[in-house]
Each structure stands twice: as C-alpha cells, then as structure tokens.
Amino acid sequence: MQGQFQIRRVSKQRADELKKSGALGRSLLLDTFNGFLLIEPVGSNLGDGDFLSPEEAEYELQPVWHLGPMSALRQARKRLGLEAEIEAGQFSGSSV
Numbered sequence: 001m002q003g004q005f006q007i008r009r010v011s012k013q014r015a016d017e018l019k020k021s022g023a024l025g026r027s028l029l030l031d032t033f034n035g036f037l038l039i040e041p042v043g044s045n046l047g048d049g050d051f052l053s054p055e056e057a058e059y060e061l062q063p064v065w066h067l068g069p070m071s072a073l074r075q076a077r078k079r080l081g082l083e084a085e086i087e088a089g090q091f092s093g094s095s096v
Contacts, residue, residue, distance in 0.1 A: 003042065005079040007057045009049030010038040018046060028076050031067045032060060039076045058082055 010018070010029070015036040018024050027040040037060060038047040052060060057080055066073045077083065 005039050006042050006051055007037055007039050007060075007076075007080055008047040008051045010036045010047040011049060012036060014048040028072060028079070030061075030072060030076055032065045033067065034060065034065060037061075037076075039079050054080075054082075 012035070015029055015038075018027075018029060018038075023046060025041075025044075027038055027044065027046055030037045030039070037052075038049075040046045061073060061077050061080070061082060063070065063073060
C-alpha cells in the first residue's frame with residue numbers, strides 16, 4: 001500500500017465517536033457489508049480494529065461490499081494505491 005495511508009477495521013461505536021467528534025480529518029470512513037473500514041493517515045491511530053493487508057484491502061474495497069457513494073470508494077482505493085478505476089461494469093452491477 002501507499003506509504004501515507006493505511007486501512008483498518010473499526011467498531012460501530014468508534015465510528016460513531018469519530019463522526020461526532022469531527023476527528024476524521026483526512027481519514028475516510030466507509031460502511032460495508034462486513035462492517036466499517038477506516039482509511040487513515042499512517043500513525044494517526046484513529047481506528048480500533050485490525051489493519052488489513054493489501055490483499056484484504058483489495059477484496060474489501062469492491063463495489064459489491066460498499067454501501068456508500070462510489071466516489072468515496074474510488075477515493076479510498078486511490079489513497080491506498082490500489083487500482084483506483086474499477087471496471088465500469090463492476091460499479092453498475094453488470095457482468096459484461
């Protein structure tokens with residue numbers, strides 16, 4: 001992954017705390033089918049869960065799991081140095 005950002009799981013309670021406090025700053029909080037994911041600057045220690053490997057991040061940051069706006073998903077992937085542009089068919093739900 002890129003050296004500036006890291007991805008980790010975050011509990012619902014901690015996600016709510018971060019949203020209410022305004023402490024997210026440059027971080028992104030994503031809601032997925034598998035729970036909340038936090039893309040945070042390295043060393044910020046905002047999250048309370050396990051860090052994801054690049055392979056896990058690639059898997060988790062797919063449109064099928066993401067419950068929010070696709071622009072947030074694209075930004076998260078870009079910050080982590082993952083292929084930012086996912087095939088258009090994956091975003092629309094088509095398999096063509």
